[in-house]
Amino acid sequence: MPGFELFGDKERKEVAQVLDTGVLMRYGFDGMRNGQWKAKELEAALAKRMQVTHAHLTSSGTAALTVALASAGIGAGDEVIMPTFTFVASFESILALGAIPILVDVDDTLTLAPKAVKAAITPRTKVVMPVHMCGSMADLKALRGICDKHGLLLLEDACQAIGGTYEGKPLGSIGDLGCFSFDYVKTVTCGEGGAVVTNSIAFYENAHQYSDHGHDHRGNDRGAESHPFLGYNYRISELNAAVGCAQLPRLDEFIAIQKQYYLTIKAALEEIPEVSFRRIPEGGEGNYGFLNFFLPTKELAQQVHLALGKHGVDTCFYWFDNNWHYYRKWEHLTKGKALGKLPTDVLEGLPDYKKSDFSASDHWVGRTISCLIKLGWTEEEVDQRAIKMAEVIKSVLSI
Numbered sequence: 113m114p115g116f117e118l119f120g121d122k123e124r125k126e127v128a129q130v131l132d133t134g135v136l137m138r139y140g141f142d143g144m145r146n147g148q149w150k151a152k153e154l155e156a157a158l159a160k161r162m163q164v165t166h167a168h169l170t171s172s173g174t175a176a177l178t179v180a181l182a183s184a185g186i187g188a189g190d191e192v193i194m195p196t197f198t199f200v201a202s203f204e205s206i207l208a209l210g211a212i213p214i215l216v217d218v219d220d221t222l223t224l225a226p227k228a229v230k231a232a233i234t235p236r237t238k239v240v241m242p243v244h245m246c247g248s249m250a251d252l253k254a255l256r257g258i259c260d261k262h263g264l265l266l267l268e269d270a271c272q273a274i275g276g277t278y279e280g281k282p283l284g285s286i287g288d289l290g291c292f293s294f295d296y297v298k299t300v301t302c303g304e305g306g307a308v309v310t311n312s313i314a315f316y317e318n319a320h321q322y323s324d325h326g327h328d329h330r331g332n333d334r335g336a337e338s339h340p341f342l343g344y345n346y347r348i349s350e351l352n353a354a355v356g357c358a359q360l361p362r363l364d365e366f367i368a369i370q371k372q373y374y375l376t377i378k379a380a381l382e383e384i385p386e387v388s389f390r391r392i393p394e395g396g397e398g399n400y401g402f403l404n405f406f407l408p409t410k411e412l413a414q415q416v417h418l419a420l421g422k423h424g425v426d427t428c429f430y431w432f433d434n435n436w437h438y439y440r441k442w443e444h445l446t447k448g449k450a451l452g453k454l455p456t457d458v459l460e461g462l463p464d465y466k467k468s469d470f471s472a473s474d475h476w477v478g479r480t481i482s483c484l485i486k487l488g489w490t491e492e493e494v495d496q497r498a499i500k501m502a503e504v505i506k507s508v509l510s511i
């Protein structure tokens with residue numbers, strides 16, 4: 113997955129252009145910049161690639177989620193539905209605004225289960241935030257239907273699935289808002305960075321202003337701009353954006369490599385009847401960043417994961433026991449451990465997650481192993497890895 117594996121001359125050239133002007137900031141300094149506007153250039157390229165009218169870059173994917181929610185007017189006490197299997201950024205961004213993360217089960221797509229989403233809706237619900245985990249998407253048709261029926265916003269976290277599609281449209285472009293991360297380990301990287309995409313001019317106007325202290329970005333005297341509302345600093349730097357300018361045009365090249373390696377490994381595992389694969393919703397095509405498969409039981413998945421590690425097959429993850437990605441290890445959230453006092457709305461609104469029953473999620477995530485597909489592998493390495501993985505799994509299953 114990580115785009116840094118294929119860094120080269122293009123990345124160096126883009127960064128050098130920024131260093132040559134010395135303007136590392138995305139706004140202002142028009143006279144000094146010698147025509148270099150890397151953030152603006154990357155925003156235009158991203159909007160085009162994602163088939164949306166607007167894209168706004170941020171300092172991280174977490175910032176993008178926060179900005180997206182803020183741009184839609186989400187604030188204290190609003191409920192945002194998010195999955196039990198995701199990255200911690202989901203609830204961090206929600207809590208940053210004083211809103212309430214409502215954890216909801218995932219199904220065999222490893223993303224939000226539409227039925228569970230329906231059951232979690234209350235009069236305070238404002239947003240449904242599916243996370244397209246590990247390269248593939250949520251059932252967006254079902255979720256769009258639920259959102260339309262209940263007057264909710266659909267915010268896609270496409271940080272781990274950039275380049276995937278659903279019904280022919282790029283992931284991230286289907287919801288009212290979509291978010292990407294360009295952190296160091298993502299398919300397209302800026303070192304650090306993120307983006308909000310949308311077809312709503314109103315959300316876009318809010319997003320760029322909120323990300324820059326509320327600056328309205330009118331005219332060409334930054335010091336004289338007015339501030340229609342409170343904002344924050346979630347800006348990306350020109351240096352980071354420059355790396356993205358080199359990386360984004362390579363997205364299709366990266367996905368083609370991932371697809372080839374993914375299919376090689378999948379073909380080897382398909383020979384094993386006990387192994388099944390994560391469901392990809394009809395009409396969807398992932399970005400092949402991970403191959404996700406199920407073992408018949410949690411115990412077998414744990415044994416297979418251990419055995420793969422012992423036999424040198426790295427980059428296979430068992431999320432059920434992972435610190436970052438699954439609700440079981442989110443004690444800081446469930447116990448409300450913050451440095452300072454949490455907002456009253458959050459303290460009062462946060463469900464008692466110690467009592468929650470997420471056994472439907474455990475059923476799938478407990479049996480899941482995810483194999484990261486690396487861009488830096490050679491074809492020979494992939495062939496050997498596929499054979500090795502099948503051997504190790506068969507030996508654990510004693511077949």
Ligand SMILES: *Cc1c(COP(=O)(O)O)cnc(C)c1O
Nearest residue numbers: 172173174199201271272293295
């Ligand atoms: C990486 C990631 C983010 C945001 O990450 P940053 O490191 O803040 O850029 C958000 N959601 C998911 C699912 C991610 O994988």
